[in-house]
Amino acid sequence: MNALFWWLLVAFLLFSIGAFGVLARRNVILVVMSLELMLNAVNLALVATANFRAGAEGAGVLFALFIIVIAAAEVAIGLAIVIANYRNRRTVQVDTYDELKG
């Protein structure tokens, strides 16, 4: 097992923790935080690959930079949406969002 494997394992664990957070958390703010954790796990995997994998194109670092920017945009939009919902209902608990179903 080379170094890359362990890095990817850590990334995968982080990603799983984030995914669990998205699925299990009831507070939207924490869901958004978990989403960011998932994207950061992706960054870790990309940077580790660019650094440790023999023969890898260096583009992984570039990809990580793009994902950092995308994550920032995503959190900005996400929090704006959360605020819009909070103003309508005065709560950020996702299980109370049940206007649409059927």
Added chain:
Amino acid sequence: MELNNSVTVLLPGVVVAVSAVLVMVVDLFLRRKDVLAWLAAAGLLCGAAVAIGQWGEWTGGAAVWRVFTGGLTFGGREASAGFAGMIGHDHFAVYAVVLFCAIGVLAVMLSDEYLARRGAARGEFYGLLLLIVTGMIGMAISTDVIAFFVSFELMSLPTYVLAGYIWRDERSSEASLKYFVTGAFSSAILAFGLALLYAATGATSYAGIAAGLARLQAGGLAADGFLVVAFVLVVTGFAFKVSAVPFHSWAPDVYEGAPTPVTAFMATAVKAAAFVGFAKLFFVAAGAQWADWGHVMIVLAILTMVVGNVLALPQRNLKRMLAYSSIAHAGYLTLGLIAAGKSGDTVGVSAILFYLAAYALMNLGAFGVLIWIRARRSYDYSLDGLAGLGRGMPGTAILMALFMVSLTGIPPTVGFWGKFYLFTAVIQAGLTWLAIVAVVMSAVSAYYYLRVVWYMYFREAEEGAAAEAPAEGAALEAGAPSPQAGVAGAVVIAGLGVLIVGLLPGPLLDAAKGALRLLVGG
């Protein structure tokens, strides 16, 4: 005079992106917001015109085009790559660009009246819409997973905002939140899948990934657990975006809560872009490995068709019904991916391209009719609200019936040809049983589509509802310069498209086939 290659590849996207900025800037200085819709539509038409011109230059229509542009050629060489192989130019991309721009124009026409009525006619709406189209164009031209993912997000992020555009409306804001959480979740899954693909192959360009996968396969590592995880994650991201079962649960809620023009746009354009972008990713980057995961796609397609159609049966809200129907159509479209992967030729993908255009016409038309009815009288998007429409608004009812017949897939409408080509491709790939499943599911769908027609013509309206409907036809024919003209125009265009392409499918089919002459791997 020729433009730099990178610029020519990107040109339609640049035109649309510049229009997006222009719309938002003009919005600051203008009090009359209806100009913005014209501006946005003009930007999209310019983008489409550039793309059509590029197509024409490659296929020999260059002389005519040069007269218009004063000797400047926009086409560049076909199959040229730009920006260090990040993006590439081919008929496939150009076909997709024209499709996205056309859907965008119809969506703009549908939006104008709706926004005015909801008191939300602001420039951001069209600006965001154009940015979404820019992202879609990016997905079609990208030949590198970095460009692909950035375009994917450029398409997704404004869509979350548009879904919650009427943000004081609880339903709209809730739809936006649900879409954001599921969408961002699926983007992260997709990104991790792409990162693992990069880790496995050491490349981010489609061509590099294909080469890396070939190397792995030669070394007997194709079924490596690592690679399987990467594929599963990428397919999951794809399934979320096209609302394939079992990742579909967001779609009905979001489609119901979002503003109706936005729903129409999401159901058609975003789905089309996802299919176009992922088809390119799958076939250029991972074509050789398709056999391994074709099985997964078959399961996905069957589940999607069955669940989408069956759950659509009990729906009495039309926006929700169309949401489930769009899930079912994602299943049919997935069949095209399976067929193309199985048979190794491109018939399946050209069937997808044809079907995307057909689906866009009939679905935009159906949503447009809902918006049109809502503009004329009070209407809650319910099935019961349509009762007596055949008498109250005969023209509208005929168009709605046409769209429903087309969605079912009955000739002589475009929906029939779309399904015909898709299912033929599946049979040619040797999966006759799968085509039979699809046909049976189409028969199931006839129940809920034709029920709409039945309600319109054979159900009497409740007391007062019929009287409330004003005399129709006046605005339709006089072409009064009211915002409603846009809705009527879009619905009529969609209706004519459904009929004309239904009677003469040849030209569109030729275009869809021509789009696959050459798929650039960058």
